Amino acid sequence: MRGETLFAKIWKRHQVADLPGDRAALLIDRMTLHELSGGYALRDMRAAGEMPSLQPDQAFAVADHAISTAPDRGPHDSISPAGSQMIASLEESCAALRYRYVRPQEKAHGIVHVAAPEQGFVLPGITLVCGDSHTCTLGAFGALAFAVGSSEVTTVLRHSALIVERPKTLRIDLTGHLSAQVSAKDVALRLLALHGVKLALGYVIEFSGPLVGSLSMEGRMTLCNMAAEMGTRYALIAPDETTFAALRRSVPARPEQIEAAISHWRTLKSDHDAVFERELALDVSNLVPQVTWGTTPMHSVGIPDSVPDPSEAGDAAAQAAAKQALNYMRLEPGQPISSVPIDAAFIGSCTNARISDLRAAAAILKGRKISPGIRAMCTPGSMAVRAEAEAEGLDRIFIDAGFEWRKSGCSNCGGREGPIWRDLRVISSTNRNFENRQGPGTRTHLASPATVAASAVTGRITDPRALLGDL
Ligand SMILES: CC(C)[C@H](C(=O)O)[C@@H](O)C(=O)O
Ligand code: SF4
Numbered sequence: 001m002r003g004e005t006l007f008a009k010i011w012k013r014h015q016v017a018d019l020p021g022d023r024a025a026l027l028i029d030r031m032t033l034h035e036l037s038g039g040y041a042l043r044d045m046r047a048a049g050e051m052p053s054l055q056p057d058q059a060f061a062v063a064d065h066a067i068s069t070a071p072d073r074g075p076h077d078s079i080s081p082a083g084s085q086m087i088a089s090l091e092e093s094c095a096a097l098r099y100r101y102v103r104p105q106e107k108a109h110g111i112v113h114v115a116a117p118e119q120g121f122v123l124p125g126i127t128l129v130c131g132d133s134h135t136c137t138l139g140a141f142g143a144l145a146f147a148v149g150s151s152e153v154t155t156v157l158r159h160s161a162l163i164v165e166r167p168k169t170l171r172i173d174l175t176g177h178l179s180a181q182v183s184a185k186d187v188a189l190r191l192l193a194l195h196g197v198k199l200a201l202g203y204v205i206e207f208s209g210p211l212v213g214s215l216s217m218e219g220r221m222t223l224c225n226m227a228a229e230m231g232t233r234y235a236l237i238a239p240d241e242t243t244f245a246a247l248r249r250s251v252p253a254r255p256e257q258i259e260a261a262i263s264h265w266r267t268l269k270s271d272h273d274a275v276f277e278r279e280l281a282l283d284v285s286n287l288v289p290q291v292t293w294g295t296t297p298m299h300s301v302g303i304p305d306s307v308p309d310p311s312e313a314g315d316a317a318a319q320a321a322a323k324q325a326l327n328y329m330r331l332e333p334g335q336p337i338s339s340v341p342i343d344a345a346f347i348g349s350c351t352n353a354r355i356s357d358l359r360a361a362a363a364i365l366k367g368r369k370i371s372p373g374i375r376a377m378c379t380p381g382s383m384a385v386r387a388e389a390e391a392e393g394l395d396r397i398f399i400d401a402g403f404e405w406r407k408s409g410c411s412n413c414g415g416r417e418g419p420i421w422r423d424l425r426v427i428s429s430t431n432r433n434f435e436n437r438q439g440p441g442t443r444t445h446l447a448s449p450a451t452v453a454a455s456a457v458t459g460r461i462t463d464p465r466a467l468l469g470d471l
Helices: 004-015 040-047 080-099 111-118 134-140 150-159 182-195 208-216 215-232 239-249 256-263 316-329 354-364 381-390 392-401 449-458
Strands: 015-019 022-025 030-033 059-062 100-102 127-130 145-146 162-164 166-175 203-208 279-282 290-292 300-302 346-347 377-380 403-405 425-428 441-444
Touching: 004 015, 004 022, 004 145, 004 203, 030 111, 030 150, 040 080, 040 150, 059 080, 080 162, 111 134, 111 239, 111 381, 127 134, 127 150, 127 403, 134 145, 134 215, 134 239, 145 381, 150 162, 166 208, 182 215, 182 290, 182 300, 203 215, 215 239, 215 354, 239 256, 300 346, 316 392, 346 354, 354 381, 354 392, 354 449, 381 392, 392 403, 425 449
Parallel strands: 030 059, 030 127, 059 100, 127 145, 166 203, 166 279, 346 377, 346 425, 377 403, 425 441
Antiparallel strands: 015 022, 022 162, 290 300, 290 441
16 A cells, blocks of 8 residues: 555545545644634624534634734734724623633644644644634644634534534645755745745745755744745645643643653654655755745745846746736846845734744844834734743843834734834745735735844845844
């Protein structure tokens, strides 16, 4: 018998019925909820007198999208009254159903995709859904964690099961060593530049290879997070010793239970003779820091490079899109990307606001000041990340450099914390850069935390290696 992929192993264990059209009914083990996806589903079910089948130990809820990240925020503070209502509604439903709801004042609070794994809620081999497109972040733990729509949230709450179309399998084999100041974010942006935003449409990605093995859990989460930008809701990385070390720290269970689980989790990897429906490879040895110039994450270049000419962008549709992007971004073809001045800098989001991201940015900011006139914000991905950063003195480095040091939440990743960047150019550690994503007229350049910090210091898009003497 031919070997199996990691995906096939997880799928098989959860399949309760095989359905025509390459679909299956899958058991769903766990759900994460936030105020914009799960809150109203719970409210409506309760109003109709329905009792969810999803049990308290299967749910993890947190208000992250609409919550204010102001340093003095209260438990329901949002910039809009509607946001406050959604937060209060989620909290109330969770209390009624005895679902875990993490309050904004708690150390466990954070962006759902940061906080849930930090609290040991994500385990290898489980199925997990959330009504949010970046649920694939959690695939870094070897969990089949995927985004669902709002009606599917209700289905899972009702039945702890879901009918899903089986994705095809795509292995992305990553080799080589990353140079100093080059990170998982740059790898993701490079994959997108090479293969486009439909790279994984219809596929589950398994990221594998020596580079993946050498990445921290944080780096793996960044990579899996950006799978959403590659056109899929499924990403996986086989659990290994790095994963088990993280789970030993975070999972609330007795050590002997964890060790027993680990011996099963060790089997969760693709067999050496498993066949993938598609395979890709990338050697990252010569990779340089990347930044986007346009309005999709695939519009990215190395910082030593220039803004490309739209007439060289593939077919007519790609050319028109590139032209429109340059128009929105107010950039000229051939302009060196490192000549582009910025107005604001943002370190935050489920892509890049974990502790190693903050450390990478602080290494650049230490002893430096941001360029006058730049508004720079850091919103740690969770209150635990924030506390850890403070224990290391990173908050002082950010504040002394001129950054605002805020509380955890999605903040202006999705422009929900007010139009503070109206018509401004922002360098951002987030994952989406479509028109108006971070506010009306806001022009977003996606980059790694190191690049964001370096650019904040010089006031223009800057290769972080230039500041740390790695160039
Ligand atoms: C609000 C939520 C449904 C949305 C998503 O799923 O992507 C958000 O997280 C985002 O990034 O815009
Ligand atoms: S941080 Fe941004 S991308 Fe992530 S869940 Fe929040 S709004 Fe979505």
